[in-house]
Structures are given as C-alpha cells and as structure tokens.
Amino acid sequence: MRPKVTVVGAGAVGATTAQYIAQRNIADVVLVDIVENLPQGKALDLMEAGPVLGFDTAVIGANDYEATAGSNVIVITSGSPRKPGMSRDDLLRVNMNIVRSVTEQAVAHSPDAVIIVVTNPLDAMCHVALEASGFPRERVLGQAGVLDSARARAFIAMELGVSPRDVYIAVLGGHGDTMVPLPRYSTVAGIPVTELLPPEKIEAIVQRTRDGGGEIVKLLGTSAFYAPAASVAEMVEAVLLDQNRILPASAYLTGQYGINDLYVGVPVKLGAGGVKQIIELKLTEDEQAALEHSANSVRVLVEAMKNL
Numbered sequence: 001m002r003p004k005v006t007v008v009g010a011g012a013v014g015a016t017t018a019q020y021i022a023q024r025n026i027a028d029v030v031l032v033d034i035v036e037n038l039p040q041g042k043a044l045d046l047m048e049a050g051p052v053l054g055f056d057t058a059v060i061g062a063n064d065y066e067a068t069a070g071s072n073v074i075v076i077t078s079g080s081p082r083k084p085g086m087s088r089d090d091l092l093r094v095n096m097n098i099v100r101s102v103t104e105q106a107v108a109h110s111p112d113a114v115i116i117v118v119t120n121p122l123d124a125m126c127h128v129a130l131e132a133s134g135f136p137r138e139r140v141l142g143q144a145g146v147l148d149s150a151r152a153r154a155f156i157a158m159e160l161g162v163s164p165r166d167v168y169i170a171v172l173g174g175h176g177d178t179m180v181p182l183p184r185y186s187t188v189a190g191i192p193v194t195e196l197l198p199p200e201k202i203e204a205i206v207q208r209t210r211d212g213g214g215e216i217v218k219l220l221g222t223s224a225f226y227a228p229a230a231s232v233a234e235m236v237e238a239v240l241l242d243q244n245r246i247l248p249a250s251a252y253l254t255g256q257y258g259i260n261d262l263y264v265g266v267p268v269k270l271g272a273g274g275v276k277q278i279i280e281l282k283l284t285e286d287e288q289a290a291l292e293h294s295a296n297s298v299r300v301l302v303e304a305m306k307n308l
Contacts, residue, residue: 002026002028002057002058003026003027003028003073003240004027004030004068004070004072005021005027005029005030005071005072005073005074005236005240006030006032006068006073006074006106006110006113007029007075008032008075008076008077008078008102008106009076010031010032010042011078012222012223012225013077013118013223013228013229014031014033014075014078015042015046016225016226016229017118017228017233018031018042018046018059019049019229020232020233021057021233021236022046022055023053023055024237025055025056025057026057026236026240027072027240028057028059029046029058029059029060030059030068030071031043031061031062032062032063032067033063033078035063038061039061039062039063042061043061044061046059047059065109066109068109069110070109070110071106071109071113072113072114072239073113073236073239073240074103074107074113074115074116075116075118075232075236076099076102076103076116076118076119077118077119077232078098078099078119079094079095079099079119079120079125084217084221091120091121092124092301092304093308095119095125096125096128096305099117099132100128100129103115103128103129103132104132104133107132113139114239114273115133115135116141116143116232116235116236117141117143117250118142118143118228120175120223122143122175122176123142123174123175123250123263123265123298124263124298124301124302126140126141126142126250126252126263127302127305128305130252130263137251137275138273139274139275140274141235141249141250141251141252141275142249142251143231143232143235143249143250144175144248144249145247145248145265145266145267146232146235146247146248146249147224148171148175148179148209148212148248148265149168149169149171149181149248151208151212151227152169152171152186152205152206153167153168153169155208156169156188156193156205159197159201160188162188166189167187167193168185168187168188169181169182169183169185169193170182170185170186170248170281171209172264172265172266172287172294173294173295174264174265174295174298175250175265176297179209179265180287180294181206181209181210182281182287183202183206185281235249238271239270239271240272242272243270243271244270244276246267246268246270248265248266248267248268249268249275250264251265251266251278252275253266256278256280257283257288257295258288259295262299263298264291264294264295264298266278266280
C-alpha cells in the first residue's frame, strides 16, 4: 500500500503540489477543498495526465476529510491569496482561522501525519498548526527555506551562467522581507560564491531573494505557485522516503541560535517523522543580529495572534 499525502487547498499552489507529488510516483494524493467540484475536477485532470507523463499515482478530490484518513503527510496550502500591495502580515487574521480549522479536521483522520505548512504568514501559521494539532513539534514544520534558497540559487546560476543544481546557499530566518540569506555558506560545485562574484553582485542577489515573492506578485497579480509547489514536493519526498535531507525549513527552536519557543527558518535534517535534527551554523555577529531581528518579526506576529 502506497503512502498517502493530503493537500489541503486546491488553488494554484495546492493543485501544482499535487501534480508534482503525483509525478514523483511516491504517494497517492488526496486534494481537499471547500469549493464543490473544484478538487474533484483537478484530481481527475491530473489522473488523465498520468498515462502521458508516466505516473500511476492515484489522485482523488474531496470536499470533506474522510477520504484523507491515514495520511502520512498533510500539506496545508489553503488561505487567502496575497494581493498586490498586501503584506504577509495583512493575511494574519483570516489565515489564522483557516489554518486552525483545516488542521483540526485533517489531524482527526490522520493522527500520525507530518504537517507541512505553506500558508502565509508562514512562520506564524506553523504556530497555529502546532497548537491546533497537538502534535510534537518535530512533526509540524513550514515550507519556506527551500523556496527562498531555490530563488537565490536560481539568481546565482543566472548571474554565473551555470546549472542551478550545482548551487547551494543557506537561508535563515522568517519567510519574508527579513529573511537572512548567507553568502558565506553559498557554493557553486564546492567553490565559494564569494570567490566567483563581487560583493555588490552578491548583495543584489540577496536583496532580490528577499523581494522574490513580491516580484512574482507584481508580475502575476497573485502569489507564486510553481516554485513553492516544487519546494513542498521535495520536502514531502524527504519525509516519505526517509532521505535525511539537509534542507532549510521553518522549525520550532528550543534554544538553537539563541532563540526559544519560535518557528524560524533553519537548516534541518528531514526524514521520516519530520525534523530529526536542527543544524546550527556558526554565525558572525552581523548574521546573528540579522537572524534575531528576523525572529523578532515572527514573534511580533505570534504575540499579535493572541489578541485576535
């Protein structure tokens, strides 16, 4: 019997996530949405693509959570989309209620699942999912760093004219304008990026990475979905296949990096059961200060939710 992945939300990110997971042939997928016929239609469309794309994953759509029973991974993408000019913070109230509701419904049918949150503001929504699920913190994490680092890798590769597969960069902090890309921990096939690009080029890439989500919103009029969905699929695969991948993710810190009781983006070892280890990098004073500033912006949101 194949593993099962529930994707909550059949919008652009959710449906594309379902597609990428199906194409990897690693799990059956249940696409859930409150809009009648929407998840069923997208699931059927995906199934009909299987013979052409070469996957035999079962993809079903549903409007309730009974079909999701026994899921190994729950991906939460549902929420209000980010509109032009809207900050991630503006999404707080509406998405807090959505994430709480869908988490409670999903975990009632899949008490042993790993939860991957995608809904923004990401790090704050991880807190909502953790509280609503009652799960151990290792089994609730957020997709942010894989996407942020993918953007930085793409920008570095474009600048150097190399394959993005050979590029690595660490990105820490909250998912948003205060994220902390670390050029010191960036390499191209093992060669430090700092030896390949001048400081001003690196700083421009760092800033474009911070603005990456907003750049897409300005162009599309709504949030990105291909890269976020691909990032989720990579995390899902790491969990289902127990790959022990070192990936950046929003994880609950308990003193690591000097931060307590907060979801913040850090490198983690990701495998069966979720976060197996939080990797602590040695930071300079400036990097540590930037990370603490980013963490404080997340903490402000978490505190604000207590009053909503």
